[in-house]
Amino acid sequence: MLHEVLVVLSGQRSSLMTREGHKGLEPYVHKSEQALLRRVCVLGEMNRKVQQAIEEVNEHLTRYTTTTHACMKCIEERVTRAFGLDLVELEKRVLRRDPAVVAGDNMVSLSMVVGEVSIKWERLFKYVVGLVEFLRSGKRTTSELHERLAKDNITGYADVKDLTQELMVAVERSWVYQLNNWLGYGKISKLNKEDFFIKVSSRGEFSVNQELVPTRIMNKKAVDDAFLIGKSVHLMTNGGKKLQQHQLHVSMEYPVEPSFLERAICSMKDVIYGTIIKESLPIERLRLFFQILRSFPLLESVDFMDGFEDDELGRSEDALAHSLACYLEDSTDIDKNERYAFARSIFSLTKASGGDEFSDFVLNIHTQLNVELDWPYNILLNPVEANTYSFLFHYLFALSKTRRQLIYAWKHTKQLDHDTHGDLMHTLFRAKLFLDEIWSYTQNSIISHNFELKIMSHLDASKNLIIDDLLKRQTDFLESTCQGLFVDNSEFRKVCRHLLVNSTVLAETIISRRPHLLAKKETTISDTVQTMRALHNLMENSDQIYSDKLNTLLLQLEAIVT
DSSP: OOHHHHHHHOOOOOOOOOOOOOOGGGGGHHHHHHHHHHHHHHHHHHHHHHHHHHHHHHHHHTTSOOHHHHHHHHHIIIIIIIHHHHHHHHHHHHHTTTTOOOOOOOOHHHHHIIIIIIHHHHHHHHHHHHHHHHHHHHHHOOHHHHHHHHHHSSSSHHHHHHHHHHHHHHHHHHHHHHHHHHHHHHHOOTTTTSSSSEEEEETEEEOGGGGSSSSTTOHHHHHHHHHHHHHHHHHTTOOOOOSSOOHHHHOOOOSOHHHHHHHHHHHHHHHIIIIIHHHHHHHHHHHHHHHHHSTTTTTTTGGGHHHHOOOOOOOOOOOOHHHHHHOOOOOOOHHHHHHHHHHHHHHHHHTTTOOOOOHHHHHHHHHHHHHTTSSSSSHHSSSHHHHHHHHHHHHHHHHHHHHHHHHHHTTTTGOOOOHHHHHHHHHHHHHHHHHHHHHHHHHHHTGGGGGHHHHHHHHHHTTOOOHHHHHHHHHHHHHHHHHHTTOOGGGHHHHHHHHHHHHHHHHHHHHSSSSGGGGOOOOOOOHHHHHHHHHHHHHHHHHHHHHHHHHHHHHHGGGGOO
């Protein structure tokens, strides 16, 4: 009889005892003990259901999520296996004739068995049966499972609470391991791609599915950081680089606290920043280039690249104000919205022109690293800075394009006819409009208003322009300033101001002296023609000077792909 009871409790089927009845045992079992036998049968049936559920999940690896498998494994170790060990221990005590379980005449009472086993495990098995049915009813996501366990954790029963806490740790540990693969390697396991909150489309586009985020342990900042870090690592390494220095799932403490997870992700961000990025990017070659770019006023946070030198990602809120104060003695306060408004106008102007200078310029790095154009600015910059940084490139290339358009116009002044005159003037006016926008921006943001007197005096002087003096003065200036343009950051503000003034003077002179007299063949060489020839030579000289200095930098960048 005892053997049959233990067999039933272990989850095996019995021909003698079922919860519906006890065939053949009624004459030998008192009515008071029949109720105890029913409890034994119910507990044994629950044990069998749980074991069957565990076997089913183990047999279908891809049907269920990784966290479901982790949950089932924990149930197997914490419940079914522990329950089986309790039964074995009870049988050992019976065989040893332990007086606590064996009465006189070697009798083992059914009430003792129920007291030792059933009462201890009934509530726990009842909860587990409901949980495994929940898991088997569909492909439960980590978010759903974690939410269910969090609610079950407050039932008020100590044994159920202890179990749910262990299950939550198992689920969190499995999920953090997935997160670690994404952060460290840029990979999403095929088994977890439907469950993980990062999604990759067939076109290689990344997105976040908020419904799959376990919100109890992961806040929005942690989600955003994880998305940007993993995406950057994936783009830079094609998901193939292994990060040995930091393992998120090893350093994590369980149960997971949202604040601790956020700090852990930030810590991993620092590690990735100092390893994968430094190994993948041509830091030394790019540092000189970024040294120039960060001096431009459109760059919102001018110290973002300093992290390459001191491994610090932190940027204080007053970084911009402090940097501009060091960079421009006469800088005036300006609302950030005005900066962005101007940047967007420049961006729109460049975009409307149909130019692709941005992609052309990044082509060297793009080809060598095999990444998209949104290669990890994100891991270096916050979204606002990254947005402004993008505007900066368009701003620079718009300047470059304007300069090329002017050079093209001057080179074709002698071939002007009635049909091309309008196109040329349209180009000139567009260039002038662009320079005016730049002047308007810098006048209102980085140059004091009394500086306008200087530009006006230059414009007045240009009306009585001596061409040779202009050519010599401008050429000498370009030669002297370009020598330090790419190396001396402290002098860069002076260069910018001088270039701004000179460019505006030239543009005003160009527009005020339209080349309409060129259409008259009999006209002698006029002051306008002399001015335009001088400007033509100046543009060629300045272009050569600029190119010579720029090539020194670009040769290093070009070496990346050669």
